[in-house]
Amino acid sequence: MRRLWGRLSSVNVQKAVWGLEELGLPYERVEAGGAFGRVRDPDYVALNPNSLVPVMEEDDFVLWESNAILRYLARGHGDGLLWPENPREAALVDQWLDWQATRFTPSTRDAFWQTVRTPPENRDQAVIDRSVAASEECAALLDAHLMGRAYLVGERFTAADIAVGAAAHRWLHLDVPRIERPTLRSWYERLAARPASSVALPPLS
Template identity: 85%
Template sequence: MRRLWGRLSSVNVQKAVWGLEELGLPYERVEAGGAFGRVRDPDYVALNPNGLVPVLEEDGFVLWESNAILRYLARGHDRGGLWPEQPQAAALVDQWLDWQATRFTPSTRDAFWQTVRTPPEQRDQAVIDRSVAASEDCAAILDAHLTGRPYAVGDRFTAADIALGAATHRWLHLDVPRIERPALRAWYERIRTRPAAAAALPPLS
């Protein structure tokens, strides 16, 4: 039995759901985190002592951290597809997963929280502006990389596109001014038409 804990409004849960859907793996998703609570309950903390989502349970095996889950799914169920066999290509997928987790998503976090989850009268425009500037730096890097490329690594869709795609979905749907990035936009529009993306990427909330 495979169970994924986490609400779909979480960008990290979206990555795991996208991976599961791409691979056609059966799973049960249990709402947790945010308004659903549960993450401080003793039984959940026993699964993930950080009290965060997502958590994957699979026949007694428990795994947390979204990119670890994505790597596990791709390596274990689609090596050569979502996870390339060639070592250098696989290393590049790792590179972009790490960059998404350490640079791109953190850069958008304050703008997301301020514009989506904070009442208008409590928002701090200076915080938003700093977050947008940092996000634009990351968007420029990704746009330059994707220029002339159909996907993040090589000529086929990989786990890197899932992680970057979920982060880009958040960035492009924030109600903030943005510089238009043609290559980034074209890539995003291409991957978001995938059925698995439609299942994983709801409106921001």
């Protein structure tokens, strides 16, 4: 039995769902977080004391932190489908997972919250501008890295593309002025064409 707790509007839940779908693993997703609540309930806190989503239960094993879930799925299932056997390529996947968590997603967070989840009359344009500027730095780095590459690591799709692709989905759909970066856009469209991504990446909300 595999259960994933979390609402699909969360970029962190999206990563876990995308990994599960790519690997063809059966799972049940339970709505939690945001308007669905539950994350402060004692039974949920017993699973994740941070009161955040996602959480994955697999029989008697409980795991939280989205990139930890993604790593576990990619390393343990699919016979290397999402995780390279080459140790240096595997380290590069780890590098991009960490970059997504520490740089790319944090840079977009304020612009996302201000433009998607804050009423127009309450938005702070200065906060949006700072977030967009930080996001553009990340987008430029990503665009430069992808030149001449189909995917982030090696010659094939990996867990790195899932994590960074989910963050790129958010960035590229924000209603903000944005520098068009054709290489980044082409990579994202390649990911968006994958059937698993259509399950994992709904419109922003």
